[in-house]
Amino acid sequence: MESFTTFDGLFHGHRPATGNAPTLVFANSLGTDLRVWDRVVALLPDTWGVLRMDKRGHGLSAARDTLSIETLADDAEALLDHHGITQFVGVGLSVGGLIMQRLALRRAGAMTHLVLSDTAAKIGSPEIWNPRIDTVRAQGIASIGDMILQRWFVPAYRDTQDFAMWRAMLERTPAEGYAQVCEAIRDADYTADLARIAKPTLVVVGEGDASTPPALVKATAEAIPGARFVEIAEAGHLPCVEQPARFAALLQEHVAA
Numbered sequence: 570m571e572s573f574t575t576f577d578g579l580f581h582g583h584r585p586a587t588g589n590a591p592t593l594v595f596a597n598s599l600g601t602d603l604r605v606w607d608r609v610v611a612l613l614p615d616t617w618g619v620l621r622m623d624k625r626g627h628g629l630s631a632a633r634d635t636l637s638i639e640t641l642a643d644d645a646e647a648l649l650d651h652h653g654i655t656q657f658v659g660v661g662l663s664v665g666g667l668i669m670q671r672l673a674l675r676r677a678g679a680m681t682h683l684v685l686s687d688t689a690a691k692i693g694s695p696e697i698w699n700p701r702i703d704t705v706r707a708q709g710i711a712s713i714g715d716m717i718l719q720r721w722f723v724p725a726y727r728d729t730q731d732f733a734m735w736r737a738m739l740e741r742t743p744a745e746g747y748a749q750v751c752e753a754i755r756d757a758d759y760t761a762d763l764a765r766i767a768k769p770t771l772v773v774v775g776e777g778d779a780s781t782p783p784a785l786v787k788a789t790a791e792a793i794p795g796a797r798f799v800e801i802a803e804a805g806h807l808p809c810v811e812q813p814a815r816f817a818a819l820l821q822e823h824v825a826a
């Protein structure tokens with residue numbers, strides 16, 4: 570059973586693997602917490618280990634004064650060590666994918682497989698991020714809620730009951746934590762590192778992703794040696810939410826290969 574607790578201010582869920590089953594370590598996107606993986610985790614074998622966490626300044630995790638992808642990767646490593654996880658599959662969504670790109674190099678001996686969803690080696694530019702950071706700090710996240718949710722979800726999903734739940738998750742993210750993660754994304758560019766990733770890598774993207782569009786994600790996949798690239802139909806930026814069965818099937822296929 571997965572248990573939820575806090576370590577060093579990091580709220581996280583952990584379920585140890587049974588026997589030789591793999592452990593999946595999940596990293597979330599901007600404006601979401603660990604619940605973004607609920608539907609995928611529910612579809613994985615019970616024997617598989619799971620570690621998922623709320624980033625600093627998101628969900629129930631404590632805030633910091635500043636954040637970078639490196640310090641977010643430090644947090645993930647602290648949890649790996651705390652739980653004695655020496656082998657894992659890294660699964661990163663959007664900014665979580667930047668964190669996992671770092672761990673693929675920083676914890677190269679421990680990561681067995683890499684799964685990147687709706688992410689890239691460089692996401693956006695200062696011209697995109699700075700106005701968003703200023704707006705969120707001055708007016709709160711709700712002021713940009715509609716714009717973000719349109720990028721996250723395809724139109725059909727926006728008509729479902731669930732939509733209000735994801736709006737609540739986004740808009741209840743502390744504005745300062747959200748702004749700091751935007752700064753971390755703005756300042757990260759791992760383009761030059763992609764060729765050094767030596768893990769079996771699966772890169773997926775929702776075909777309707779308006780935040781990290783398929784062409785951007787595909788370019789990242791093409792720069793990682795041997796990576797497989799898959800577009801997921803009827804999904805936007807969060808295929809783990811909109812198409813959890815497809816996402817979980819791809820994950821299992823990748824880990825078994």
Ligand SMILES: O=C(O)CC1=CCC(=O)O1
Nearest residue numbers: 598599663664665717780
């Ligand atoms: O909210 C967005 O614009 C999408 C996004 C970009 C990086 C991330 O983690 O989410």
